[in-house]
Amino acid sequence: MSKKRIATVSLAGCFGCHTSFLDIDERLIDLLQLVEFDRSPLNDLKRFTRRCDIGLIEGGCCNEENVHTLQAFRRNCDILVAMGQCAIMGGLPVMRNAIMHSADPLRECLETAYQHSERVYNPSNQIPNDPALPLVLDKVYCLTDVVQIDYQIPGCPPSAETLWQFLSALVTGQPLALEYQQVKYD
């Protein structure tokens, strides 16, 4: 059996889903018998090198770059997996979408961080805006707002056990039977 090719990325996430994936511990060694990795923050492949069977995506979209990366994953992967709560519904970052009594939540977030503080030294009173910085989106979007997603794995983060069972089933073509307790937000 040829190895399945997997790509992973963290968009607007905290890296916790990738960390949880590493919590499969010794099974990482077993996994390498079944899969090989294409682009991932865990290696130094920064772009797709060829078509992949599976794309694992952590995090939603909070800037234009996230959107472009997500679209590249959709173009280059047969199966896309939304891994964890941020990818599924926005997670913690989505809290900036709805700030009570605020007409422009993003503006308020930027002003709080960079302008309205006696603890900040900002003589020109500017918000970071260099061309090297990607455009922040007006709202945080979850993955299904942007592309079609094939599987969603709930959890903040999904446990290593859940990720392991899911990946094993997907890679070997076996049916997936997750315990009831494993399918949960937290």
Add this chain to the structure above:
Amino acid sequence: MPKTRVVEIEPVTRVEGHGRITVHLDEQNQVDEARLHIVEFRGFERFILGRPLWEVPVVVQRLCGICPVSHHLAAAKAMDRIMGVRKIPPTAEKMRRLMHYGQMIQSHVLHFFHLCSPDLLFGFDAPAAERNIFRVIETNPELARQGVLMRKFGQRLIEVTAGKKIHGTGAVPGGINKNLSIGERDGLLAELPQMLQWARGAVQIAQDYVTEHRALAESFASFNSSHLSLVREDGALELYDGQLRAIDASGNIIFDQVDNQDFNDYLMEEVRPWSYMKFPFIKRRGPIDGWYRVGPLSRLNCAGFIDTPEADQAHQAFKAFTGGQPNPMSLAYHWARMIEVLHCVEKVERLLHDPDLQGTDLIAQGERQEEGIGIIEAPRGTLFHHYKVDEQGLVTFCNLIVSTTNNNEAMNRAVTQVAKSHLSGQAKISEAMLNHLEVAVRAYDPCLSCATHALGQMPLAVELYDAAGGLVEQRVKA
């Protein structure tokens, strides 16, 4: 306007989070400047306002999945203050310490073995396809296995103290929500001798690397700077509590034994337009000269000694390496990091034998205060959490200085220095040359997912399409 070329590394890999490096070269291919841009913005300090204080230690962890315990505990320490609790019960403090040492172990090991070891084992010039943990598993299976199992031990410590390996709930304002069962304790104790042995081995690997590559370490992203960390009252290394100490490049004290609640009198953050991450500085020295470093290197430079025997011995060797002067080398971060792992394993051993961990007095009460600051030495350096809460218990103010943010200027200097020495004058820039810049950044083990808290002037359209191809959203940068 002279023509310049821009070389870009995007994304920076084998670090936690999202960053981009740009190098600007002039017509003679000389490096003009190099920058590490932090490209993500969250807005946590604003959207946490109005949330109940009990939520904060649980929610704030979601800024970072690699060092969630640090945020969890820094927030809990701030909320202890707000609950009017100066001293949490001994069981609570020791459980939190156990959690914190577990976090140090797993995070440091993850960085050294899973992320950085390919650079140290295969060389900075190794082909990109080789530079990853999967290749380490193939070529050095025993070393990789040790890394994996040491990290597993650290994660287990977090699991038994916080209830969950990532984003747990153990620390609550005023204390902790569980103690350690005898079964949990004994399971961990059984693994300790092996962990101690491996931690000693890891210190040796890192020490040998820096010693054998001394010329490289002294020339590669090595520069003078001030250093900041918490220390104990007697000057010992202290990771969970303590007071602030800053030293200059020669080891002279800038300030010492500064109370956590007063940190705002000493530090400030500068905003620069090309990064979402701010640039902290020591107020007294101003925004130009006031920058400093934090993290394992700075902690070992600031600390007079370590209160566990084996790590202290390693610390003495570390200090002797630079003749007692503060060590300026970015690559020495790896060595310092592994000495801290050894220290944490020794600390865990002591704690596990302490019957207080089975105590039942878990939460202290006090008189509610409006304001609280919690500071902790996270794996990547000093972490500051500052909150105000109204009488309904809702957050009215939040300011965080995340560990990696303190190293912002240092990382940019490291990148610039390495770019000037490795890229200047090169008409063709190879992938291996670029990896050198990332190696310099990686030495700091930056956690870019939590280091960020705009809208520029260039017209740029972003279009969001739904799964069926219909336009959902169009946004133009004005």
